[in-house]
Amino acid sequence: MAAEREAARRSxxxxxxxxxxxxxxxxxxxxxxxxxxxxxxLFLFLPLISVFSEALRRGVDVAYEAIxxxxxxxxxxxxxxxxxxxxxxxxxxxxxxxxxxxKYEFKGKAFLITLIDLPFSVSPVIAGLVYVLLFxxxxxxxxxxxxxGIQILFAVPGxxxxxxxxxxxxxxxxxxxxxEDQGTGDEEAAISLGASGWQTFLHVTLPNIKWGLLYGVLxxxxxxxxxxxxxSVVSGRLRGETVTMPLQVEILYNEYNFVAAFAVAxxxxxxxxxxLALKALLERVYGRDTAAVIGH
Amino acid sequence: MSTAAESAGARPRxxxxxxxxGFGLTFGFSIFYLSAIILIPLGALGWHTASLGWPEFWRIVxxxxxxxxxxxxxxxxxxxxxxxxxxxxxxxxxxxxxxxxGRRIIDAAVDLPFALPTAVAGIALTAIYAPNGMIGSLLxxxxxxxxxxxxxxxxxxxxxxxxxVVRTVQPVIEEISHExxxxxxxxxxxxxxxxxxxxxxxxxxxxxxxxxxxxxxAVGEYGSVIFIAGNIPFVSEIAPxxxxxxxxxxxxxxxxxxxxxxxxxxxxxxxAINLVxxxxxxxxxxGG
Numbered sequence: 001m002a003a004e005r006e007a008a009r010r011s012x013x014x015x016x017x018x019x020x021x022x023x024x025x026x027x028x029x030x031x032x033x034x035x036x037x038x039x040x041x042l043f044l045f046l047p048l049i050s051v052f053s054e055a056l057r058r059g060v061d062v063a064y065e066a067i068x069x070x071x072x073x074x075x076x077x078x079x080x081x082x083x084x085x086x087x088x089x090x091x092x093x094x095x096x097x098x099x100x101x102x103k104y105e106f107k108g109k110a111f112l113i114t115l116i117d118l119p120f121s122v123s124p125v126i127a128g129l130v131y132v133l134l135f136x137x138x139x140x141x142x143x144x145x146x147x148x149g150i151q152i153l154f155a156v157p158g159x160x161x162x163x164x165x166x167x168x169x170x171x172x173x174x175x176x177x178x179x180e181d182q183g184t185g186d187e188e189a190a191i192s193l194g195a196s197g198w199q200t201f202l203h204v205t206l207p208n209i210k211w212g213l214l215y216g217v218l219x220x221x222x223x224x225x226x227x228x229x230x231x232s233v234v235s236g237r238l239r240g241e242t243v244t245m246p247l248q249v250e251i252l253y254n255e256y257n258f259v260a261a262f263a264v265a266x267x268x269x270x271x272x273x274x275x276l277a278l279k280a281l282l283e284r285v286y287g288r289d290t291a292a293v294i295g296h
Numbered sequence: 297m298s299t300a301a302e303s304a305g306a307r308p309r310x311x312x313x314x315x316x317x318g319f320g321l322t323f324g325f326s327i328f329y330l331s332a333i334i335l336i337p338l339g340a341l342g343w344h345t346a347s348l349g350w351p352e353f354w355r356i357v358x359x360x361x362x363x364x365x366x367x368x369x370x371x372x373x374x375x376x377x378x379x380x381x382x383x384x385x386x387x388x389x390x391x392x393x394x395x396x397x398g399r400r401i402i403d404a405a406v407d408l409p410f411a412l413p414t415a416v417a418g419i420a421l422t423a424i425y426a427p428n429g430m431i432g433s434l435l436x437x438x439x440x441x442x443x444x445x446x447x448x449x450x451x452x453x454x455x456x457x458x459x460x461v462v463r464t465v466q467p468v469i470e471e472i473s474h475e476x477x478x479x480x481x482x483x484x485x486x487x488x489x490x491x492x493x494x495x496x497x498x499x500x501x502x503x504x505x506x507x508x509x510x511x512x513x514a515v516g517e518y519g520s521v522i523f524i525a526g527n528i529p530f531v532s533e534i535a536p537x538x539x540x541x542x543x544x545x546x547x548x549x550x551x552x553x554x555x556x557x558x559x560x561x562x563x564x565x566x567x568a569i570n571l572v573x574x575x576x577x578x579x580x581x582x583g584g
Contacts, residue, residue, distance in 0.1 A: 021481030022474060022490075029394055036390040036402065039383045042431075043455050044408050047420035050430065054423055093329045100323040106311035112326075114566075118334055121562045123516025125536040129543065129555045130337035133344050138548055164333055187316050197317035219410070226413025228519035233540060246415040246519070253419050253523065262423075265416040272411035279411075280404045 051269045054262035066252075066260035067267060074240040075248035075264070078156070082244060083224040086163040090220055094171025095213070099201075102179035103187060113176065119168045127165040128233025131158060154236030159244065162230040167220045174216035175209060182208055211286035218282065222275040226268055338559075345556040348549055356553040361529055362538065366557065369535040372446055373514035376453030377461075380510045381503055384461025391462070392469045406462050409455055414519025421452055422524045444526030449534065452520040457510030464506035468499055501576030505569055512565035516558065 023029070055063045066072060097116060101109055119127065135152045136142050145152060152158045186208070190200040206213075228246040235242040237251065245268055252261035311319070345353065356362065391403050409417065425432045425442040432443055442448050472495060480490040518536040525532045535558055542551040 022477040024487055032386055032390050033394055033396055036387045040402060044405050046424055050423050051420045096322040097326040100326050103316050104314050104319050115330060121512055121566050123536050123558055125518050125539050126555050126559060129539060129551055130341045132543060134337050134340040168333060191315050222411050228415040246413045249415050265419060268413045268416045275411045276404050276407055
């Protein structure tokens, strides 16, 4: 008992001779903190640090050369292009779906939300597979596409489609609960006062959802630039044509060109760090309870 | 729009009237986009599976190598999800209840697996746990191999699944009312009794949901696993990798059959999550 009291006094839990019965002993507390730090250190921090240390193993010049050689530059360009198509499309969809779901009452709403969530529970490889089955040479559409000279698989459109599939729910998922919480009162007032639907959206709804929107776009973009499984199935890995940054990492790694692989990987890791920092910042502005963006 | 429809007497029965315009446009576009991107492509998988015919489908999925890969995926995901439940609950508890230097950074870092591309995570974990890596070389003298064994797959899946458990459990721990703990203490419970008999049972639905989410993600995971797994058939070859290999051989029937089996598994995980959340809303008043 004496030891416990001593511990409580040191941790400053409450008044001098009394251990708060609703907290653990100082020993238990520090053991749990140590477990947390050790576990996260081993599984999160160490891998992150190793990306940069492996990239810089043979100096900054070698790493710089690896990310400025033509194939790497093409991969960076393609990644930016794919994200700049996939993110705006999913943004427009997210806003439309959230408006339809949050501002009206209709039957089958829960089912619709489940369908929107679907891509989060599907393996990325299956996201690629379904497009191969839809557009491949053995599909219904395949021969027609070939006759008209339209190349979707093993070309940029396929990469874009697969990316859209895996990043599909991000914006909608963020906006639906937010707009449901805000209700329809503001919009109804604006409409009654004579505003058009578009004016209502721009001047009433959009200011209310702007932080949530940014949050969804941020996470959507991080996933779009980093997607590997779905894209690797439909890409065909034509160097300088259909290779995105994550695929470039894989190609270099499989060629045992580790420094170059980690150099390109470190750009993606920087993107992840920027995403996390902006996310933490947005959470403070936007007052989001927790950082949860989970599939369901 | 809806007012015009009402006056024409054509108001849809399944939707309540509203003065806010734009339902037709937003609902219509959402359904169109959802169908074009998600439903029709998934339908193509269903159609190709159906056109295989039952004997052919059965022949493919009972192939020993396919069964072995499904077992590897399933068992490693299960182990990783269990590890994540134990450590994820500890991490969530520490982040909510204790104040210590570096807490904010650790809190932000928990989301790293969501933000870091899976291929990057894969090569980084391999570099660390390979026999010549930072940790791999420490374990080598004890005869423990992590990279290029099923253990490596578990390590990658722990990385991928961790935030799912932490971020589902964390908000629920924040909601626990102090009075419950005070009442337990007043009634003579020790701190350990309060935690194991009062707090943890209340966290059960959130923990189960986090477990199912981590498991569901792990079963389908590809990018972070293939680098560290070694991909030895029957030993460390995961089901998603087998799909990719069959596709590269243009063996579409095999890829289709394995893909549809995995889709059915994903569906059951989704169903389990929804059941847990429905049960939790009835019993505890929150959605897990």
